[in-house]
Amino acid sequence: MADCWSCGAERGVDFFCPTCGKIQAASPKTTLFEALGLPARMRLERGDVDKAFREASRNVHPDRFAQAAPMERKLALQLTELVNQAHQTLRDPRRRAEYLLKAEGVEVGHDQARTRDRAFLMEMLELQERVDETSEVAGLEQMLKDAKARTKHLLAGLEAYLDDGVGEQAVAARAVEELRYMERLAERIDAKLEEMY
Amino acid sequence: MGLLQIGGAPAEKCGGRVAGIDLGTTYSLVGIVQDGSPKVLADEAGRVTLPSVVWFGPGGEVEVGYEARARAAERVGATIASAKRFMGRAQVEAQAADELTPFHFAAGADGPVVYFQVSGERRVTPMEVSAEVLKVLKARAEVALEGPLDGAVITVPAYFDDAQRQATKDAARLAGLTVLRLLNEPTSASLAYGLDKKRDGLFAVFDLGGGTFDISILxxxxxxxxxxxTGGDSRLGGDDFDRDVAQHFLRKQGVEPATCPADVATRALAEARRAKEALTDVDETSLIIEGVQYTLTRAEFDALIQPTLNRVRGPIRRVLKDVGVDGAELDGVVLVGGSTRVPAVRSFVAELFGQAPLADLDxxxxxxxxxxxxxxxxxxxxxxDDVLLLDVLPLSLGVETMGGVVxxxxxxxxxxxxTARQEFTTYADGQTGMDFHVVQGEREMVADCRSLARFKLSGIPPMGAGMGRVEVTLSVDADGILEVSAKETTTGVEASVQVKPSYGLDDETVERMILDSFAHAEDDVASRVLAEARVEAERILAALRRAMIEDAALLEPGEQERLEAGIAALEAAKSGTNHTRINDAIQKLDELSLEFAGRRMNRSIAAALGGKSVDFVDAPTQGNTEVPRP
Structure with a gap:
């Protein structure tokens, strides 16, 4: 275990030295969940993630160290970047799932990892084309609804796999990829609706 | 001047002397915290707002604020208002955007920075114009804080991109200001508001200033x-209402905005602004455009500005969607910016959000x-412990990849x-360099985003295609300003990166401008000397008053009255703007109090020799008694 840079005492895993109270560097092993003090799981409420983020920020934000020593200011900046990254990743269920899968060694989104399932890819392509071809609001809104329902279903599957160990890794990895397509689809529909309003 | 400090310790200093500056498109203000609460500072005439207007005289002299505005009609093109609209913009963008313009853009300047031609030879950038405004506010704060400013927070529209933020920092540098933070205007407003009201919940801040529109949800x-x-439009504001009105009446006279001479535009815009402000309180007003008088009712005005006002719709819809709430579900909508005084704006906000906006603070x-x-x-x-601001990046930052995709x-x-990193791989065998283009914006294609910088990473060891891996790191600091770095990761070779900004000034230019400004710095020096003289006067007065109370017994008959007269003379001089008069009055009061100070000194020494504690003694006094500094 590392020692505190300021007083030399053993500092533990906390962001603050238990002996002198000075801010510490994050360990390279600190997970994003640990950065916010959250349990490492898929089922998390958005409100709880936000709350944890605000609490963590309250402790480490550089503004709290504006007049502190340069070392403390530097550490505060580094920890805040970590806390901000944690919030950015964990508040979004799809990114949270990706992060948890990455801990299992599954790299979603890498060129090599992308699915080559033709039927699936064709389906996604067709959905996109349908959006491009649809020009009435009602039709687009229905497609948006469908995409959201599918998103919900995929997330439920990911929760079951990641939190309860039900299902297979490969299916979970595919689900995350599908979620990415759903996101892009929803963005496209939104952009189109925006133009029509 | 140390003589009178006997018994009077300098004012307790906790932290530095700092101020908050709202560098607005049409008006700028400066505020400080005194005795725990914030307040805005007024000029000698009691006005807290300073028009963001700068007049450049033929001999290099400069006027700022109301004086500059008063001289606007004097010499066309010499008065620059709304410079903020052009911060971090290129000349082509500036000219294309403004149909009706009171500016003379310098010819042949097609670089990354706007230049205004203000007199025969002289051309200035928007950053230099803003620096003049900042200098006046800085001096105002220094008088109130009784000494040189250690730093300032300067507000910017939340929707300002990297180039615009960088330009604001450059302006501050030119004004000799240390920037503690660039703070987003809506966030700043919510801080003032939230602390005032002590309420929790979800709030929208609707900020419509002279030239920019911001909408944030906190x-x-x-x-x-x-x-x-956060969302908005960095080119939408009350100035556009003026333009709508001015163009309407000019068209009636057959004058097309695009070909309207700058002097006509200047006058018409000023009339339009006056009419707009009048219509906040009355239902009908008149205005004179090129000698012809017209009436304008509030209903007509509302109709004229409605197309412009409609432009707030899109950004509002987008931010509500981001948060996933309905306008009516918000706990409040806060109005910020002078343009929210326009009744049509208020009713439109109420309609869009489904609730009446809050406007308890000015x-x-x-x-x-x-x-x-x-x-x-x-x-x-x-x-x-009870206050922390967490701000966001207003626009996504990315790097151009193959096919012009972001x-x-x-x-x-x-x-x-x-901070975030992204890895890119080489695409050709033996490739030793890689070009990067950093852009800001939400669109998928580079062409639709704003170019921020280009750089080349060189020194990559030759490898097969796809083997070389370059990691690009983008960091955005608390000011919202970007820093870019890149390195080759497979071999660990650190390659050099040189970022060339697509807009704005490079460091060398800023340095040169700072040096140039010293040549034109007499006014600046004068205001500084004045501030210093006032500070000194304040210090002397406080010390003497305290001494007269503490050691009233040491005063001789008639001495009290003589000192009071000297104090009154210094007070009078201090409220004026002539630093020589202030220094003369200080000198006189110093002489008047010389004997009294001597008596106090002697008594202190006697006390010290008697083994008692010595009063705070700042400097040795006259005669042969040497007192060491504490």
């Missing part, structure tokens, strides 16, 4: 002000008040400061 939770999303002042609070937190009395690396609404 979560207030036990003193943490978290910006959830919309002109609320941004400067918040900035003063943040300045105090950062550089003044220090951090408070790979977003840092996303919009991500809390700052933030």
């Amino acid at each position: 979560k207030l939770d036990e003193g943490v002000f978290q910006v959830l999303t 919309p002109d002042q609320v941004v400067a008040l918040g900035a003063a609070v943040q300045a105090d937190l950062l550089g003044g009395s220090g951090a408070r 790979e977003k690396i840092l996303h919009r609404n991500q809390t700052i400061p933030a």
